Structures are given as structure tokens and as C-alpha cells.
Amino acid sequence: MPIAFKDVSHVYSAGTPYEYRALDHVDLEIQEGKMTAVVGQTGSGKSTLVQHLNALLLPTEGTVYILDRTIDANKKPKQLKSLRGDVGLVFQFPEYQLFEETVLKDTAFGPKNFGCTVEEAEKRAKQALQLTGIGPEYYERSPLELSGGQKRRVAIAGILAMDPRVLVLDEPTAGLDPAGTASMMKLFRRLNQELHKTVLIVTHDMEQVYRYCDEVIVVHDGKIRHQESSAEFFKDAHLCNEMGVLPPSLIRLEEMMREFGFAVPQGIVTEEQLAQWIAQEVKNHG
Amino acid sequence: MGSIALGRYIPLDSVVHKMDPRAKIMAMLIVLIAVFFPSGWIGYAVLFAAASLMILLSKLSVGFIWRAMRPMLIMLVFLLVINALVVHTGPVLFSIGSFSVYLDAVLQTLYIAVRLLLMIMITTCLTATTKPLDMTLGIEDLLKPFEKIHVPAHEIAMLISIALRFIPDLIDETQRIMKAQESRGVDLQEGKLKEKIQAILSLIVPLFVSAFQRAEDLANAMEARGYMPGEPRTRYKVLKMAGRDYILLACALITAVGIGVLAWAV
Known part of the structure; x- marks a missing residue:
């Protein structure tokens, strides 16, 4: 069963002067096992959308179907806790949710809440910390004295330790350096491909979307404006511009070269491939 | 609210x-x-x-x-x-x-x-x-x-206005942390006393950490703009x-x- 939104709306502060419709009759389907990017401008409703996935926010209208569960606006929701175990949601700047005395305890906090024994929880925590690149020498340190990037890794490990089937990340790489960003994105791709997790990632970084994600969902003004595979989406520079999305630099370079009359073939997705093609062209015409 | x-x-x-x-x-x-x-x-x-x-x-x-x-x-x-x-x-x-x-x-x-x-x-x-x-x-x-x-007098007034200014921010922050911990399986409504204490702790510690962080940032920002308590200041609004x-x-x-x-x- 895929994740599906049927005619979902979410209204904040309904019935007051501050009423605000963050989601407006959204219909959406997300395939399991894919890595999907949710893009859109600030205030477009991305964060509201992803918070429906683990029922932190409930729809004011419509129905959300997720992992064999149905969350309907008109019915009182059940099994919320087990849903939250199955859908791991990593918030923006998750390092602010760390609170335990040691890194290991904090990472094991999630699995323990979902009924794991202490030993099992710590085992899972260690696995998750290893995945995010936090070595055993950090296990007994206080999470509050780590660096910003390390805190982020520990916080994400805290969600991974819950072993969710669906992983939702709200701008997980905001504020990280390029190397940190790349290693994070590689990790999410690995989780998606090797452990077959469905990954949903809210981001502004089109380079990362182009490189790592299968699908792109464009959110605009609380509505789904576009949904397509990322390879197809970025192929069309006009469509990107229309959606208010700056295409990745590689695509822009290819576009520019075509304007100058070079017959750059479609389907070049990495800098290396483009460099190889250029080298070949130079040799052929040399 | x-x-x-x-x-x-x-x-x-x-x-x-x-x-x-x-x-x-x-x-x-x-x-x-x-x-x-x-x-x-x-x-x-x-x-x-x-x-x-x-x-x-x-x-x-x-x-x-x-x-x-x-x-x-x-x-x-x-x-x-x-x-x-x-x-x-x-x-x-x-x-x-x-x-x-x-x-x-x-x-x-x-x-x-x-x-x-x-x-x-x-x-x-x-x-x-x-x-x-x-x-x-x-x-x-x-x-x-x-x-x-x-x-x-001036310091008291400054304290009050800073405190007032941070109330909405802290409410937002609390809600954010609550959501983040709920995503980790914290149940703030139900559970035994021990679980409840743990739940409240998971809320208060990050809240304090971020409040202190904010206070420090604000102090630095004020000092960077030359604020000195006790020095005479002019006012924009008289x-x-x-x-x-x-x-x-x-x-x-x-x-x-x-x-x-x-x-x-x-």
C-alpha cells in the first residue's frame, strides 16, 4: 500500500482571525521504496505536509492513507504510537531534541519508547550510530558537548534506531558543510537502496535532489503543483523555471552548451559523464 | 493559546x-x-x-x-x-x-x-x-x-521587555520540541508516572538548552551593537x-x- 493523500486540507487556527490554510485539497500518492524529494518555497506547506505522515498533524479535511492505516479528518485516530514507530520523522535542526546524559542513551530513547528492552534498544542505537558515522568513543559523552554536525548525526541516529519503514526528513542538511551534506545524502540513499526504506526528504538543494532522489514533488501555496521522476523533471529547464525551481548547475551547463550549438546528449547525470563526453568530442574534432 | x-x-x-x-x-x-x-x-x-x-x-x-x-x-x-x-x-x-x-x-x-x-x-x-x-x-x-x-530603572525595564519579547518564541520552541519528542514515541498524555517524568524531562532539558543559547546570542548581539547597561541612551520613541x-x-x-x-x- 503506497502513501496516499485524498483531498486533504489542513487549516491552522480555524475560526479565528489568524485562520490559515496550509494545505488546500491535496491529492498525492507516494510509492513505497522510492526516495522522494519535496520542494517548494518557504511557507508553501512542505512542513505541514510531512507532519501528516506520522499524524503529528491531523487533516482538517480529507483522508491520509499510510502503511495500511487510515487517518480520516472525521474519525478519532487510533494506533498513533505504532504509526510513529513506523514513520520516523526527523525535524529541521533535530539537534535541539537531544536531552539525555549520554549519546548512547539518547539514541536508545526512541526504541525504548516503542517497547524495546534496554539491551535491544542499545543494540539498535549502536547500529544506528555506526550508520551515521558516530564511533564508540562518543557513546558515553554528553550529546550537548558535541559539535553541531555531530549533534545532527546523533539526532538522526535517534530516529534510525527506531527502525522505521518510512523515513521523513525535514531539511536534514540545512547548515551542514558540503562534505557533511554529501555524506548525509549518501547515507539516506543507502538506507533507501540497501534497507529498502521509503525516504521522503524536504529540501531546497536541487543538486542533491537531482543526484539522489527518484521523484520530485513541487508544493506551491498548499497545493501539489507537480509530481514527476526527478530525471524527467530536471530535463525540462522551462518546467523547472515555471515551478520556481533553479535547475542543478550541471543541467544549466548542458542547457548553455546546447544554446551554443553543442549536441549534448540527454541522460548525462554526473559531472564525470559530462567531462568524459566533452573529452571525447574534443578528441573527435581535434 | x-x-x-x-x-x-x-x-x-x-x-x-x-x-x-x-x-x-x-x-x-x-x-x-x-x-x-x-x-x-x-x-x-x-x-x-x-x-x-x-x-x-x-x-x-x-x-x-x-x-x-x-x-x-x-x-x-x-x-x-x-x-x-x-x-x-x-x-x-x-x-x-x-x-x-x-x-x-x-x-x-x-x-x-x-x-x-x-x-x-x-x-x-x-x-x-x-x-x-x-x-x-x-x-x-x-x-x-x-x-x-x-x-x-533602565535595567528593570530592559529585563521586562526582553522577557516579554521571548514569550512567543518560547511557546513556539516548546511546541516544536514536543512534536520532535512525540515523533520519538513520547506520549505526553498517557503513561505511568515514571514515563511521564521522563516525558517532561525530554521537553524541559532541550527547552533550557535552547533558552540559554538564545540568551547568549542576544547578549552577544546587544554587546556587538555597543549596548552598555547604565550608560546614558537616547530613545527612538519619546x-x-x-x-x-x-x-x-x-x-x-x-x-x-x-x-x-x-x-x-x-
């Missing part, structure tokens, strides 16, 4: 909103003192009329005053029960078995209820019509004379008393003196 009425600023366009905060604070203090004179029902009627007039002038709705008053009702009911048990003077109103309720018990409760209502009406006239920042400016100016006896402010003060004084005379005569 939208339901709290007591102490909240309501942006409206009225004469009272335009008045000088210093005049409003002083007038409020004077009339509040008058509420505590034992002036009897006539005095309270006069004060009620005065407060009603102010509310009318400030264009606030009766519903708003009622919402500000509502949280006090439970306290009043509690008070009525205690008075009914303790006060045994005056004629008996009614009896249930061997237990009787006396008239004075009800009257005394009513007395306190009226005073409470008056106090809420009067303070609301100030808080609902004065922006928090203007209020702190007013407090700072009113505390100025006390600097001679080493009351740090308060100025106008004719209507003096009229307000005069009215407040006359009311208070009148009530005082009435209380003395009774």
Missing part, C-alpha cells in the same frame, strides 16, 4: 490606546488603591461606572472582559464554599440538615467578587490598550526618580504627555479622593 484574555494587548484605534502609558499606569494605580477603600456599595457603583466608561472609550468588548474574568470564577466558587463554612453572622439564608448558610457569607463573597471584577476591569483598561513595549518605557520613566536610591493624559490623571485622582472621603464618612 488564543484563548487567554487577561493581560493581552488588543490593537484597536481609540483615545485610550493613544494615551501616554505613564498617565495610564499612574491612573490605574490610583484607582486600584481606591478599590481597596471600604467605601460600601455606593463607592463600588461609582468605581464600576468609571471603569465601564474607560472600557467604553477604549472600544473593548464586554465579551473580552468576561473572558478575562472567567478563570477567576473557580476561585470565587471556592471562596463561597469556605465563607459558607466559616462565617456564621447575619440572618440564616437556608439550612440543609444541621448546616446553615448565613447571609453575611454570601455578602462577603459578593463583596470580594465585585472588587475582583473592578480590579480586572481597571487593569485590563491598561494592559489591553498599551503595547508591551510602551508599557516598559512607561515603567522605566516612572522608576527614574528612584534611581537616586539605586533602583536600576513619550510626551498631552492634554487628555492630564485629564485622565485628574479624573483618577478626583475619583480616588471622592471614594476616600466616602469611606471615611461611612
Whole structure:
């Protein structure tokens, strides 16, 4: 069963002067096992959308179907806790949710809440910390004295330790350096491909979307404006511009070269491939 | 969060909103003192009329005053029960078995209820019509004379305005952390006592960490812009008393003196 939104709306502060419709009759389907990017401008409703996935926010209208569960606006929701175990949601700047005395305890906090024994929880925590690149020498340190990037890794490990089937990340790489960003994105791709997790990632970084994600969902003004595979989406520079999305630099370079009359073939997705093609062209015409 | 009425600023366009905060604070203090004179029902009627007039002038709705008053009702009911048990003077109103309720018990409760209502009406006239920042400016100016006896007027005002400024931020932050911990399986509503303590801890520790972080950032930002406590500063907004402010003060004084005379005569 895929994740599906049927005619979902979410209204904040309904019935007051501050009423605000963050989601407006959204219909959406997300395939399991894919890595999907949710893009859109600030205030477009991305964060509201992803918070429906683990029922932190409930729809004011419509129905959300997720992992064999149905969350309907008109019915009182059940099994919320087990849903939250199955859908791991990593918030923006998750390092602010760390609170335990040691890194290991904090990472094991999630699995323990979902009924794991202490030993099992710590085992899972260690696995998750290893995945995010936090070595055993950090296990007994206080999470509050780590660096910003390390805190982020520990916080994400805290969600991974819950072993969710669906992983939702709200701008997980905001504020990280390029190397940190790349290693994070590689990790999410690995989780998606090797452990077959469905990954949903809210981001502004089109380079990362182009490189790592299968699908792109464009959110605009609380509505789904576009949904397509990322390879197809970025192929069309006009469509990107229309959606208010700056295409990745590689695509822009290819576009520019075509304007100058070079017959750059479609389907070049990495800098290396483009460099190889250029080298070949130079040799052929040399 | 939208339901709290007591102490909240309501942006409206009225004469009272335009008045000088210093005049409003002083007038409020004077009339509040008058509420505590034992002036009897006539005095309270006069004060009620005065407060009603102010509310009318400030264009606030009766519903708003009622919402500000509502949280006090439970306290009043509690008070009525205690008075009914303790006060045994005056004629008996009614009896249930061997237990009787006396008239004075009800009257005394009513007395306190009226005073409470008056106090809420009067303070609301100030808080609902004065922006928090203007209020702190007013407090700072009113505390100025006390600097001679080493009351740090400016620092107190700065503390208050910083505290006010961070309330909405901290509410947002709390909600954010709550959501993040709920995503990790924390259940804030249900669970055993031990789980509940753990849940609250998972909320308070990050909240404190971020509050301290914010405080430090703010301190650095203020210092970077050359802020020095105790140094003389100029102000962007300079308060100025106008004719209507003096009229307000005069009215407040006359009311208070009148009530005082009435209380003395009774």
C-alpha cells in the first residue's frame, strides 16, 4: 500500500482571525521504496505536509492513507504510537531534541519508547550510530558537548534506531558543510537502496535532489503543483523555471552548451559523464 | 493559546490606546488603591461606572472582559464554599440538615467578587490598550526618580521587555520540541508516572538548552551593537504627555479622593 493523500486540507487556527490554510485539497500518492524529494518555497506547506505522515498533524479535511492505516479528518485516530514507530520523522535542526546524559542513551530513547528492552534498544542505537558515522568513543559523552554536525548525526541516529519503514526528513542538511551534506545524502540513499526504506526528504538543494532522489514533488501555496521522476523533471529547464525551481548547475551547463550549438546528449547525470563526453568530442574534432 | 484574555494587548484605534502609558499606569494605580477603600456599595457603583466608561472609550468588548474574568470564577466558587463554612453572622439564608448558610457569607463573597471584577476591569483598561513595549518605557520613566536610591530603572525595564519579547518564541520552541519528542514515541498524555517524568524531562532539558543559547546570542548581539547597561541612551520613541493624559490623571485622582472621603464618612 503506497502513501496516499485524498483531498486533504489542513487549516491552522480555524475560526479565528489568524485562520490559515496550509494545505488546500491535496491529492498525492507516494510509492513505497522510492526516495522522494519535496520542494517548494518557504511557507508553501512542505512542513505541514510531512507532519501528516506520522499524524503529528491531523487533516482538517480529507483522508491520509499510510502503511495500511487510515487517518480520516472525521474519525478519532487510533494506533498513533505504532504509526510513529513506523514513520520516523526527523525535524529541521533535530539537534535541539537531544536531552539525555549520554549519546548512547539518547539514541536508545526512541526504541525504548516503542517497547524495546534496554539491551535491544542499545543494540539498535549502536547500529544506528555506526550508520551515521558516530564511533564508540562518543557513546558515553554528553550529546550537548558535541559539535553541531555531530549533534545532527546523533539526532538522526535517534530516529534510525527506531527502525522505521518510512523515513521523513525535514531539511536534514540545512547548515551542514558540503562534505557533511554529501555524506548525509549518501547515507539516506543507502538506507533507501540497501534497507529498502521509503525516504521522503524536504529540501531546497536541487543538486542533491537531482543526484539522489527518484521523484520530485513541487508544493506551491498548499497545493501539489507537480509530481514527476526527478530525471524527467530536471530535463525540462522551462518546467523547472515555471515551478520556481533553479535547475542543478550541471543541467544549466548542458542547457548553455546546447544554446551554443553543442549536441549534448540527454541522460548525462554526473559531472564525470559530462567531462568524459566533452573529452571525447574534443578528441573527435581535434 | 488564543484563548487567554487577561493581560493581552488588543490593537484597536481609540483615545485610550493613544494615551501616554505613564498617565495610564499612574491612573490605574490610583484607582486600584481606591478599590481597596471600604467605601460600601455606593463607592463600588461609582468605581464600576468609571471603569465601564474607560472600557467604553477604549472600544473593548464586554465579551473580552468576561473572558478575562472567567478563570477567576473557580476561585470565587471556592471562596463561597469556605465563607459558607466559616462565617456564621447575619440572618440564616437556608439550612440543609444541621448546616446553615448565613447571609453575611454570601455578602462577603459578593463583596470580594465585585472588587475582583473592578480590579480586572481597571487593569485590563491598561494592559489591553498599551503595547508591551510602551508599557516598559512607561515603567522605566516612572522608576527614574528612584534611581537616586539605586533602583536600576533602565535595567528593570530592559529585563521586562526582553522577557516579554521571548514569550512567543518560547511557546513556539516548546511546541516544536514536543512534536520532535512525540515523533520519538513520547506520549505526553498517557503513561505511568515514571514515563511521564521522563516525558517532561525530554521537553524541559532541550527547552533550557535552547533558552540559554538564545540568551547568549542576544547578549552577544546587544554587546556587538555597543549596548552598555547604565550608560546614558537616547530613545527612538519619546513619550510626551498631552492634554487628555492630564485629564485622565485628574479624573483618577478626583475619583480616588471622592471614594476616600466616602469611606471615611461611612
